[in-house]
Amino acid sequence: MVKVLRWTGYVLGVLLLLVLLAAAYIWFASSRMLNAKVEAKPEQLIPMEQASLEQGQHLLLTHACVECHGDNVQGRKFLEIPNVVTLYAPNLTWVAKRASDQQLAQAIRQGIGHKGEPLLVMPSESYQDLTDAEVSALIKAIRATPASGSATPARTVGPLGRIGVVNGAVKFAPEVIEEYAAAQAVDFGPKFAEGRHIAVTVCSGCHGPTLSGKEPEPGTVAPDLSVTGSYDLPTFTRLMRTGLPPDGRQLKMMTGVSQKAFRHFDDAEIAALHAYLVERAQKAR
Ligand code: HEC
Ligand code: HEC
Structure with a gap:
């Protein structure tokens, strides 16, 4: 009897260790992917004085930027699933003060945030085909929108979301861009x-x-x-x-x-x- 209990104890101990190791692996592997610095390609833009503010403001509406980033692109909580993810579509009037035109264009067409992180959900797979004049117009319109509201919190990815990141169920924008380009x-x-x-x-x-x-x-x-x-x-x-x-x-x-x-x-x-x-x-x- 004592022997059986002791062996059960060993087995449970080993199982617990394996679970902890798996959890640690998922945590580190997903952190590496979520915090990765992606190398962005230089963007071709037209001179900003030639970009059309009116066209940019039109595109912010028709191309659904306001649907996710909120009215006046002030940012909003886009998705909250407990243990999976809390994701904000950032306040673009705030981001615009910190990011260069290049960085804004790279976020829109390459799905890479101004801190170099690969974005989630942002539909750059569609926007990669915007023309140089259209992206320039969008940037001009974002910069012309009066800054308001506050910085939106950074995304947080919970344990289930991290499993999805590691097993490939959750895809980052740069990866989806490649699928669409093909x-x-x-x-x-x-x-x-x-x-x-x-x-x-x-x-x-x-x-x-x-x-x-x-x-x-x-x-x-x-x-x-x-x-x-x-x-x-x-x-x-x-x-x-x-x-x-x-x-x-x-x-x-x-x-x-x-x-x-x-x-x-x-x-x-x-x-x-x-x-x-x-x-x-x-x-x-
Ligand atoms: C945010 C996602 C989304 C976008 C963007 C989108 N659609 Fe849809 N569309 C859907 C979904 C989902 C359906 C199926 C019906 C539903 O659940 O709303 C649908 C249905 C349709 C239908 C069929 C309606 C019917 O008769 O049943 C048409 C036509 C359509 N979309 C056209 C378009 C066009 C044109 C565009 C681009 C201008 C577009 N959609 C962009 C999600 C989208
Ligand atoms: C389906 C929702 C959705 C739509 C539509 C959308 N975005 Fe986004 N966007 C997001 C989310 C969510 C993020 C942040 C992703 C993250 O943190 O991983 C983001 C990030 C960005 C960033 C990067 C901000 C930074 O911190 O560097 C820019 C710039 C941006 N979006 C501009 C646009 C523009 C311009 C449009 C329209 C042409 C647009 N977005 C349409 C959801 C969306």
Whole structure:
């Protein structure tokens, strides 16, 4: 009896040690990844006096920056899942005082924060295709927004989030950028270029790099955008401006992002987007 108890004690002791070792490994490995300093490539920008403030302010709205970073890009808590992560979309008016134009552009197109850390959630996989003039305009608009609010707290990643970081379930922006760069949305030439550019830099974040659908959040499917083939321009415009589909179904994510961001697209942008997506739907048949 005593012998059995003693052996049980040994086994439990060894198991406990293994659990502690695994926890220590996950802690150190995830810290190395979360605190990594990523080497950013130099960005091509246009001279700031030539960048368009108006275009930048328009892009802050249509490209959903305000959806995550809050009105006037003052920052907000974006995600809080106990034991997984607490993540803020930073106050960009505050970041702008500390970061250079290069660093802001690297955050937007390369998913690398101004301290060199690889970003989480920030959809740079879509923004990597913004033109030099567009990124410059965005930076000008961020700098022109009056600084207000306070610094947003740094992200904290809990034990479950750290397991996800180490086993690759949680991906950093630079990695997602590479996946997107390897899979391009079909190109129908100059006539459809403007619509394609909007789809690639805005819609791809949730609908996938080739626009053929993706699960932006576990359990939520953003369908292949060939569904747009059944939308005429007025119903598509209504979807973009109000988030309501033609048959009045209740949508989830799409409604929120339309009401916050896409309603700011002008008629010409909506028409260009519609033309490209309809062409894509018809060519796919
Ligand atoms: C889906 C939500 C989302 C959208 C849309 C989004 N961001 Fe972000 N962004 C984030 C989050 C979250 C972070 C911080 C990530 C982290 O801490 O790992 C971030 C980080 C940044 C940073 C880096 C800040 C720093 O500390 O260096 C910049 C700059 C930035 N975003 C600009 C933009 C701009 C400009 C747009 C629109 C073109 C935009 N973001 C759209 C979520 C978003
Ligand atoms: C934040 C994520 C997100 C972004 C960005 C996004 N979508 Fe969606 N979209 C969804 C999801 C998720 C659905 C499925 C319905 C739902 O759950 O809202 C959807 C559904 C749709 C539908 C089908 C509606 C129906 O009839 O069922 C269309 C069309 C559509 N999106 C077009 C677009 C276009 C065009 C863009 C870019 C301007 C875009 N979406 C950007 C998440 C997104």
